[in-house]
Amino acid sequence: MDLTRLWKSVLSEIELSVSKATYQTHFAHSLLLSLDADVASIGFPSPLMRTLAETRYYSLIKNILDHKTATNTSLVFSVLPKKEPSERDAGPLFAQTIDAGPNTTVLAKKLHINAELTFDNFAVSTTNQLAYAAATAIAKGPGTSYNPLFLYGGVGVGKTHLMHAVANALLSKKTSLRVVYCMGEEFLNEIIESIQMRTTRQFKQKYRSAELLMVDDVQFIAGKQTAQEEFFHTFNAVLREGGQVLLTSDRPPHEISRLEDRLRSRFEGGLIVDISPPGFELRAAIVNIKSKALGLTIPSDCAQLIAANVVDARAIEGFLRRLTSELATKTQPVTLELISGLLNMKAVVANHAETSRRVSPQELLEAVSSYFDIKTTQMKGPKRDRPIARPRQLYMYLAKTELGLTYDDIGGSLGGRDHTTIMHGVETITQELSTNESLRQAVAGIKQKLWAAAL
Secondary structure: OOHHHHHHHHHHHHHHHOOHHHHHHHHOOOEEEEEEOOEEEEEEOOHHHHHHHHHHOHHHHHHHHHHHHOOOOEEEEEEOOOOOOOOOOOOHHHOOOOOOOOOOHHHHHHOOOOOOOOOOOOOOOOOOHHHHHHHHHHHHOOOOOOOOEEEEOOOOOOHHHHHHHHHHHHHHHOOOOOEEEEEHHHHHHHHHHHHHHOOHHHHHHHHHOOOEEEEEOHHHHOOOHHHHHHHHHHHHHHHHOOOEEEEEEOOOHHHOOOOOHHHHHHHOOOEEEEOOOOOHHHHHHHHHHHHHHOOOOOOHHHHHHHHHHOOOHHHHHHHHHHHHHHHHOOOOOOOHHHHHHHHOOOOOOOOOHHHHOOOOHHHHHHHHHHHHOOOHHHHHOOOOOHHHHHHHHHHHHHHHHOOOOOHHHHHHHOOOOOHHHHHHHHHHHHHHOOOOHHHHHHHHHHHHHHHHHHO
């Protein structure tokens, strides 16, 4: 059995099941060392990561591995052997004495940069145009303007893509560039580990000598005194030596609670850019770009259907991976019927998966009724007039895609309607969303009401 291929397959499933920060911090650099007699030995880079995997993610790893191997496995966790840094070595991210040559893919991987995330495959629209312009300017002249560049926005709007695109552009021109990329949570974990392992000198040398420092989800260090203290000095050291700092967050600096004032002041000293969620046209472009990268051929009507129903770039990529997996087991073309069936899968579309578990069918019913200014009793009643039937179908669609209810459950919440009626309603809205702008606006408006009430 090819352990590398098996573990890569397992990691792809884990990546869809946990947050980006958790995956990058705890799983991205793990290895499947052996699989003998249904006992899987898994290695992690540090004792802290091993402990966290063993205490928090044992069941997740086991369930996925059991499914992939069709066996009942037992998991054993260990720490991967670690090379001690020399006096001249600033840490594993700076071991750039390799002969990268003109191909920077190996180098990018070594630096934890995704070589596939470039400016060429970044879809630009009015929602991200300023962020794109600032990132390309940094790629042309790092450390000279927009320093730091602080990008903020929700999940899947392209913050990380732009960050990696900057690194790839600069590495293509200078392979010896000292690049450090990490998640905010990873920065915190490395500080803890360096204290435990008494390697704080190497930690400081690694980060403070960076020519390009990129921290994703920097809000994770807020409220952590040691992390904020070290990051303050790291930030100053990098800028003092003419290095470039790129930061991303889910909110602007002034909204990050428990962030020290001196750090907030530093973050606000550069350019702060808000990246809004992608609109329908941009999502359609993202579908085309990502499907091409995955080797998929998707007709334009199918791409529009996906764009109308899947809410952000990361969710689009996850959906396309599921589509790839589905096509691997079937010899059939990509059709509207296939896409419609996959869109009805629970949690494929929902951007608010955590929130949706706290929303009841009655709350959704009230949100739809409020949006269309009708009564919930009318929604449950027998009338089939369009002013009532249309909101009722939208409720059916959202109850299926956002709450993951069964057709029978949805029918029960609407006064006992038959499941075939519910199926027809869901399919009708799913199909029309790709071409009906007013319908898309209605769905967005209802979701806004729904999630605002749930928080």
